[in-house]
Amino acid sequence: MNSTRFTVAEANAALKVIRPLIAEIQAIRADVLGRRPELWPAMERAAGNGGNAELSRLAQEFERLDNLVHAIIRTGAEIKDLSAGLIDFRAWRADHEVYLCWKAGEDDIRYWHEIEDGFGGRQPIDLF
Numbered sequence: 001m002n003s004t005r006f007t008v009a010e011a012n013a014a015l016k017v018i019r020p021l022i023a024e025i026q027a028i029r030a031d032v033l034g035r036r037p038e039l040w041p042a043m044e045r046a047a048g049n050g051g052n053a054e055l056s057r058l059a060q061e062f063e064r065l066d067n068l069v070h071a072i073i074r075t076g077a078e079i080k081d082l083s084a085g086l087i088d089f090r091a092w093r094a095d096h097e098v099y100l101c102w103k104a105g106e107d108d109i110r111y112w113h114e115i116e117d118g119f120g121g122r123q124p125i126d127l128f
Contacts, residue, residue: 003090004076004089004090005090005091005092005097006076006089006090006091006100007091008091008100008109008125008128010089011077011089011091011100011102011109012108012109014075014076014077014089015102015108015109017071017075018072018075018077018087018102019104021068021071021072022072022082022085022087022104023104024064024068025065025068025069025082025085026082026083026085026104028061028064028065028068029065029082029083031061032058032061035054035058069082072087076089076090077089078090078099080119081119084103084104085103085104085105086101086102086103086104086119087101087102087103088100088101088102089101089102089109091112091128093112093128097115098112098113098114098115099112099113099114099115100112100125100128101113101119101122109125110124110125111123111124111125112125112127112128
């Protein structure tokens with residue numbers, strides 16, 4: 001379990017690293033999903049002959065995704081949903097731990113929530 005705790009300023013600073021990583025992850029995801037119809041036949045052919053250029057490229061994309069995910073984790077942030085670009089940062093509020101919450105497309109940390117409440121329990125950061 002990640003034990004890094006962030007202030008709002010520290011989480012916003014980490015977003016400078018995380019934003020481009022999430023953007024690249026989402027671009028790779030969109031590319032892979034867009035190529036789904038052509039991937040299955042390539043997988044079937046590869047199973048019969050031991051290889052395929054399309055699948056080699058896909059494997060490289062998955063390796064890049066893995067590297068991007070680990071780069072985000074190294075910041076101390078917690079990935080909650082890659083598809084939505086949802087990232088949480090552990091923080092201390094009053095006498096307990098909460099999450100500062102960011103979603104791709106948001107400029108900075110605008111929300112927080114209790115750990116057990118999840119995304120649905122997001123509250124404006126001015127209530128933090």
